[in-house]
Amino acid sequence: MTQNRIQTDRDVVSELTTGRLSVYLRCLSYLQSLHQETVSSAELAARFHLNSAQIRKDLACFGEFGTRGVGYNVSQLKEHLIRELGIDRSRKVIIAGAGNLGMALADYRGFNDNGFHIAALLDVDPAKIGRISRTGIPVLPYSDVKRIVEEQNVEIGIIAVPADAAQDVYDALVASGLSAILNFAPVQLRTNEKVKLKSVDLRINLELLSFYLKGVEDGTA
Amino acid sequence: MTQNRIQTDRDVVSELTTGRLSVYLRCLSYLQSLHQETVSSAELAARFHLNSAQIRKDLACFGEFGTRGVGYNVSQLKEHLIRELGIDRSRKVIIAGAGNLGMALADYRGFNDNGFHIAALLDVDPAKIGRISRTGIPVLPYSDVKRIVEEQNVEIGIIAVPADAAQDVYDALVASGLSAILNFAPVQLRTNEKVKLKSVDLRINLELLSFYLKGVEDGTA
DNA sequence: GCATGTGAATGGATTCACAGCT
C-alpha cells in the first residue's frame, strides 16, 4: 500500500509478469491514441484473453494505481509502466553480427525506437565494415567494441551471429563492459553471472508448430 | 489461454516441454558429431543447467527410451525426438513480408533446413515481387498465396509484416488453407481456432533487459 | 553400482471470490 512495498516487491516480479507489462504498455499506447481515458482490468483481459485478476495482480506489483469503481487512468498508467520498465530514457544497444538477422534487428522499429537506440553493428567481414544499414547504423569492427561501449554508454548487446561464433562474441561483449545481452544464437553459452542474459531461440517456435501439426496428422489433437 | 497444450496419444505435453525437447535434439546432434554413443540425464542436465529429473520426465513423455544403469542411446534418442517433433519429413513454410525480417528468416539456416523448407516470400511491394532472396527464395504477390499453399502443400505461415498489416495478412494466410502460423508482429490477432498460432514478440525481450537494468540502477535487484 | 522412470512433495503462477473503496 505504501512506498516501501514498491521496493520490496520489485525484485520478486517474474519474467512472465514483466513480459505481460510490455504487452499492456503497447495496448495503453493504442488506447491513448483513441483518446480513451480509463480502462478496466476486465477490458484489458478481454483484449488479451487473460484473466482480469491476473492483470490486476500484474499492475499492483508496483503499488496501487487503479481507482476502485472506475479502473485505471490510461495515460497515467502508461507513464507509470514506462518508468517501471526503465524505458523512460533511451538505452543504448549494440548488435554483434551484421548479417541478415543483425541488419533486420538494427532497422526493426521495435528495436530502434521508444526507449532503445542502436549505437552500432559489429562484424568481422571487412567487406561489411564501414557500411551503414538502411536506417543509417554503422558497421564497425570488433576492435571498436570497447571504445563504443564506453563512449556511448552502451548497456545492451545483441548476439546475431552464427552459433559457432556466439561464445567468442559473448565473451567479447562481456569484456567490453556492457550489462545485459540478448542472444539469438541457438547455443548454450558459458555465462558470466554479472551480465544478464536472455536467449531467444527462433527455431524452437517452428518445431513447436511442427509438433502441433504432427499431432493433428496422428488424429490425437 | 486454451491452446497452450498439445495432445498426444500418450498424454498432454506442454509447450515448455516441447521447447526443451528441441533443445535436447540440438544437443544430441552435437554429441552425435562427437561420436558419443550414450548420454545420461545428468550429463544433459549439466549442459543446460537443468534438473536431471526434469529431463527424464520430458523424455519419458513418449515412452521409455533410456536404459537403466546406462543412459540414453544418442542416435536412437535423436531419431526418436525428430519423429516425435514431426520433423522427420520436410514441412513447407511461406513467409509473409519480404522486408528485413522476412528476408532474414528466409535465409536463416535454422528455418530453411532440417525439417523445414521455405516455399516463398510474399509481399505487396511491386518492386520486390519477382526478386529472390540471397538463398534463392522467390518473392511473390499475395494473389499467389492460395495457389502456392495448395500446390506445394504449405503447412506453416510466418507473419513478418508491420503491425498494422498483420491482421489482414493473418486472415489471408488462414484463408489460403494452411494449418499453423508463427507471428512476429506485435499485435493481438483475432484468431481462427482451427489454425494453431504461436506469437513471438521480439521487443518484449529488450524491455525485459531494460527492466533488469533499471533494477540494478535502483539497487533493488 | 548406476541411471532411469515416477509417485510424492514442493514451489510458482493463475484464478477465484470477496472485502473495501469510490
Added chain:
DNA sequence: AGCTGTGAATCCATTCACATGC
C-alpha cells in the same frame, strides 16, 4: 452499483527421493 486489490484456492511445472531394472 462498479471495479480494484488481495488472501485463499487451484492448477501446473519442477524437484525430490526412491523403487525398479540393467
